[in-house]
Amino acid sequence: MLLAVAAFAWLAGALYxxxxxxxxxFLKGSVKIxxxxxxxxxxxxxxxxxxxxxxxxxxxxxxxRALKQHALPLVNAGLHxxxxxNVLTSWALSQTRPGDTLVVALEPPLLADPFEPTxxxxxxxAATGLPKTLAAPTDPAGSVPWLSSALMVRPDATHLLTxxxxxxxxxxxxxxxxxxxxxxxxxxxxxxxxxxxxxxxxPALSADARTLLRTLxxxxxxxxxRIVCSLPWCYSRSEAVPHFRRTNARLLIEVSDYLPxxxxxxxxxxxxxxxxxxxxxxxxxxxxxxRTDELAGQLANWDIWQPAELRTHAHSxxxxxxx
Amino acid sequence: xxxGELRFWQYLATGLAVILAGRALCRKLFPRNIxxxxxxxxxxxxxxxxxxxxxxxxxxFLAVAVASYLGLxxxxxxxxxxxxxxxxxxxxxxxxxxxFKYSDFFVNKVFGLDVASLHHLLIPVGISFYTFQKVAxxxxxxxxKRPLPRFLDYMNFAGFFPQIVAGPxxxxxxxxxxxEQFRITWQVQNINDGAGWIALGLFFKCALADNFALYFKPxxxxxxxxIWLANLVFGLRIYYDFAGYSLVAVGLxxxxxxxxxxxxxxPYCATSVAEFWRRxxxxxxxWFRDYLYVPLGGGRVRWWALNVAVVFLLSGVxxxxxxxxxxxxxxxxxxxxxxxxxxxxxxxPSVLGWFATMLASFLAxxxxxxxxxxxxxxxxxxxxxxxxYSLTALRGIRAEWTLTDLFVLGGLLALAGLTLLLEWQSVAxxxxxxxxxxxxxxxxxxxxLTLWLAPGKNNAFIYFAF
Numbered sequence: 020m021l022l023a024v025a026a027f028a029w030l031a032g033a034l035y036x037x038x039x040x041x042x043x044x045f046l047k048g049s050v051k052i053x054x055x056x057x058x059x060x061x062x063x064x065x066x067x068x069x070x071x072x073x074x075x076x077x078x079x080x081x082x083x084r085a086l087k088q089h090a091l092p093l094v095n096a097g098l099h100x101x102x103x104x105n106v107l108t109s110w111a112l113s114q115t116r117p118g119d120t121l122v123v124a125l126e127p128p129l130l131a132d133p134f135e136p137t138x139x140x141x142x143x144x145a146a147t148g149l150p151k152t153l154a155a156p157t158d159p160a161g162s163v164p165w166l167s168s169a170l171m172v173r174p175d176a177t178h179l180l181t182x183x184x185x186x187x188x189x190x191x192x193x194x195x196x197x198x199x200x201x202x203x204x205x206x207x208x209x210x211x212x213x214x215x216x217x218x219x220x221x222p223a224l225s226a227d228a229r230t231l232l233r234t235l236x237x238x239x240x241x242x243x244x245r246i247v248c249s250l251p252w253c254y255s256r257s258e259a260v261p262h263f264r265r266t267n268a269r270l271l272i273e274v275s276d277y278l279p280x281x282x283x284x285x286x287x288x289x290x291x292x293x294x295x296x297x298x299x300x301x302x303x304x305x306x307x308x309x310r311t312d313e314l315a316g317q318l319a320n321w322d323i324w325q326p327a328e329l330r331t332h333a334h335s336x337x338x339x340x341x342x
Numbered sequence: 343x344x345x346g347e348l349r350f351w352q353y354l355a356t357g358l359a360v361i362l363a364g365r366a367l368c369r370k371l372f373p374r375n376i377x378x379x380x381x382x383x384x385x386x387x388x389x390x391x392x393x394x395x396x397x398x399x400x401x402x403f404l405a406v407a408v409a410s411y412l413g414l415x416x417x418x419x420x421x422x423x424x425x426x427x428x429x430x431x432x433x434x435x436x437x438x439x440x441x442f443k444y445s446d447f448f449v450n451k452v453f454g455l456d457v458a459s460l461h462h463l464l465i466p467v468g469i470s471f472y473t474f475q476k477v478a479x480x481x482x483x484x485x486x487k488r489p490l491p492r493f494l495d496y497m498n499f500a501g502f503f504p505q506i507v508a509g510p511x512x513x514x515x516x517x518x519x520x521x522e523q524f525r526i527t528w529q530v531q532n533i534n535d536g537a538g539w540i541a542l543g544l545f546f547k548c549a550l551a552d553n554f555a556l557y558f559k560p561x562x563x564x565x566x567x568x569i570w571l572a573n574l575v576f577g578l579r580i581y582y583d584f585a586g587y588s589l590v591a592v593g594l595x596x597x598x599x600x601x602x603x604x605x606x607x608x609p610y611c612a613t614s615v616a617e618f619w620r621r622x623x624x625x626x627x628x629w630f631r632d633y634l635y636v637p638l639g640g641g642r643v644r645w646w647a648l649n650v651a652v653v654f655l656l657s658g659v660x661x662x663x664x665x666x667x668x669x670x671x672x673x674x675x676x677x678x679x680x681x682x683x684x685x686x687x688x689x690x691p692s693v694l695g696w697f698a699t700m701l702a703s704f705l706a707x708x709x710x711x712x713x714x715x716x717x718x719x720x721x722x723x724x725x726x727x728x729x730x731y732s733l734t735a736l737r738g739i740r741a742e743w744t745l746t747d748l749f750v751l752g753g754l755l756a757l758a759g760l761t762l763l764l765e766w767q768s769v770a771x772x773x774x775x776x777x778x779x780x781x782x783x784x785x786x787x788x789x790x791l792t793l794w795l796a797p798g799k800n801n802a803f804i805y806f807a808f
Contacts, residue, residue, distance in 0.1 A: 020782065021537050021789060028790040138798030167348050176553045176795035177750055184749035 032173030037146045040174065041182075041193035046099060046143055048197035049077070050110075053204035056082055057094045057114050064092035065118065068318060071111030072124035073100030074206070075251035075300035079310045080124075082203030089315035095204040097124070101139035104129045104231060109152035117243040120318065123235070123278065124249045126300065127221035127270055127287065134227035136164060141171035156231070194297075207304065210297040216256045217288075217299065220266040224273045232277035247323070248280045250287040252310055254299035261336050263288045268333035275326045282322040283313065286332070343395050343467065343507045344802055345590040346547045353394050357387045365526060380526045381494050384598075388503035395467050395507070402438050402466040407500040410435050410476035411493065414483055418490055425484065432477055439473045442466060447663030468507030470660060474629055475511050476500060481633060482514040495522045504594040508587050508803055510605040510625040520600050532599050538780045539593030545788035546586030547803070548796035550758055554579035555801045557751045560711055563720040565738045566730035569708070575751070577707045578758050581610060583804045584623070589776070607775040608765035610703075613695035615677040618703060621775075630657055641682075650682075651675040661710070666718055670709035677702050757791070 036043060060067050060082070068091060070080050076097025085093040096111040104125055115121050136153055144152045145168070153163045185192055199207050224232070239246040250271065255263045264286040271280050289295075294306025302310055316322070344350055361383040368379040393400040413431035417424050446460040479499070482488065491499070498521040505512060558575045562568035588605035595602040609621035619627050630653045635641075638649040651672070658671020684690075690698070705725065712718040724730045743751070761779070768778045778784060 021541055021785060024786045024789045025793065028793040032794050141798075166352075170348060171798050174794055175797045176549070176754060177556065177797065179794065180750040180753040181746050183753070184746045187749070188745075 067092035070122035071096035078301040103137040106140040108156035130228040131221040141168040255288040265336040388501040504591040536597035543589030546582040551583035
């Protein structure tokens with residue numbers, strides 16, 4: 020009897036998660052738009068650029084602008100950092116074709132921690148019918164942890180009680196809306212919040228991140244996809260910039276052992292608060308336009324950091340505190 | 343061996359499947375030895391699950407268990423003056439515990455030596471529990487003049503997997519006879535009963551303790567409201583965490599036809615500190631009572647207060663090597679001494695007694711989670727400063743907590759409150775803790791809530807650290 024109750028409770032939780040959970044509904048809507056844009060781009064261009072990461076990517080790259088201003092066919096495959104690096108990468112790879120360029124724009128914190136399946140990742144995989152996104156992204160025969168993933172497809176106390184709190188306070192069930200996503204999958208938010216600047220610094224890659232970058236490089240060579248890294252922009256107060264850039268430079272030195280890194284002198288730190296919207300990782304239209312233009316320029320010129328350059332840069336930041 | 347992790351249940355299912363297949367084979371090939379097979383299989387399962395935790399854990403456990411058995415055998419080989427050999431055997435039993443748990447504290451912190459190799463020793467899971475169980479086993483065998491059990495039965499007593507890493511600390515007379523009679527039998531009544539305990543334990547652990555862990559914010563040292571809030575959240579977390587583990591252990595054992603001591607009896611329904619200690623971690627309290635408090639003279643001697651103090655100081659040290667645990671023990675010792683002195687002059691209504699007991703217990707939890715001496719003293723100073731309870735400080739909660747987080751925490755506290763209410767009713771009406779919570783309808787709700795409320799991220803049991 021108790022087992023039957025458990026099965027029924029799980030099933031009810033899973034159905035809620037897949038069909039009702041506002042965050043998953045938003046992500047499904049976002050995926051649909053991004054896939055439609057990808058198809059549209061592919062119908063007119065033999066090769067395209069696919070950029071992916073968490074929401075910093077979704078908010079910062081405007082595919083329509085890249086196409087109009089720079090004639091760059093670009094797919095913004097950025098989704099949500101909570102999906103985890105594996106799911107984000109798997110989904111981006113599913114949008115990539117031979118001859119494409121893949122830009123890895125994962126948020127640095129994602130590269131610092133061990134890659135464990137996340138609840139949101141498991142829920143996304145179930146809701147989109149893409150369970151293989153939970154496996155190692157570059158391994159087609161990779162195994163999916165079925166049972167543990169299935170048990171994650173359910174709500175939790177924080178989710179349910181937060182939803183209840185929002186209902187009581189007459190707030191929308193989810194902060195972001197599908198209607199704020201443009202046709203190219205570029206997301207925007209009308210909200211503005213006070214921004215504290217980076218709360219976490221990532222000076223080194225985790226072992227899982229190294230494996231990911233190594234296998235991505237091999238995957239790119241095998242599948243004729245050019246792969247490059249680009250650090251997302253994060254709001255940083257001026258006084259925190261030297262330290263932030265120094266740690267980012269150290270991280271990029273490690274990344275450059277595996278993949279080329281696009282040369283962006285900001286090194287992930289942007290001090291102009293007027294480029295940001297509701298979080299320190301989310302650019303507003305003005306910031307996104309600048310980021311898109313600069314990215315297009317870096318890709319067109321294949322402007323890449325040389326490891327020695329990065330080392331010198333990191334060293335200069337360490338000694339005089341200024342870039 | 344974390345019952346809250348799916349991995350444990352997968353290992354257990356794998357182990358049981360192998361045992362059942364082996365048993366079917368054994369029944370055909372060696373039908374007369376099936377009882378030996380059952381015992382060996384239980385031991386094998388226990389060692390396998392312990393090995394899954396880590397090899398160090400398994401090896402240290404085997405060392406303590408085998409050394410205890412051989413030590414006892416050596417003592418029993420002597421016809422006279424057996425007790426003096428305890429001076430060799432008991433320190434030998436305690437040696438691994440002292441090395442892994444206390445050497446850093448005593449060598450580096452108390453004596454100020456700087457032995458780097460002791461700084462980051464990993465404590466093997468369950469060492470405090472099974473070491474005490476083995477010490478009790480040796481003592482009970484000698485004091486009650488019991489025979490040396492067969493090695494296989496002893497090892498099953500010593501390594502019975504549901505209770506090995508976090509108790510209950512079972513005694514020879516309670517568990518060993520069950521191990522001697524152990525057979526693998528699947529009785530519906532046992533399994534139903536056991537499943538109920540397991541469901542309740544997982545509800546405590548996953549739906550309550552793991553969620554409280556997410557909302558535990560211990561950083562403030564100058565806001566009394568925030569400190570009390572952290573104490574409240576931690577106190578509820580540690581109870582549901584440890585009691586949850588113990589209830590799952592009881593349930594697993596029951597499924598195998600073994601009865602373990604229920605280690606908790608609704609301690610937050612206690613109306614005095616003495617009653618709290620009869621309801622909290624019962625087997626450890628009994629251990630200290632029987633092997634320390636009573637031999638010191640117990641409560642009938644003039645220096646009973648000293649006995650209480652010694653017992654609680656050592657109980658504090660048992661929980662961890664640090665001044666904070668010493669202080670925790672000292673506080674509870676002082677509470678109990680006051681408790682014993684007070685009734686002669688005071689007649690406290692039970693509601694007031696309950697409130698005072700909870701206030702004292704939750705205040706003492708501060709010593710459990712704040713391991714740094716400086717912040718611990720600062721927090722105590724704040725808690726006893728009337729000015730730290732100002733309205734400004736109360737409003738300071740909003741600086742630390744968003745309205746949504748407070749709402750979520752409020753929901754969790756309401757659920758914990760409802761659970762405590764049912765526990766209280768179980769005690770008040772039936773004197774059977776958790777009986778209302780084990781009713782089928784309540785268990786169905788508990789299972790549903792576990793599956794809908796448990797956070798995706800699992801936390802290790804707090805008592806694994808002890």
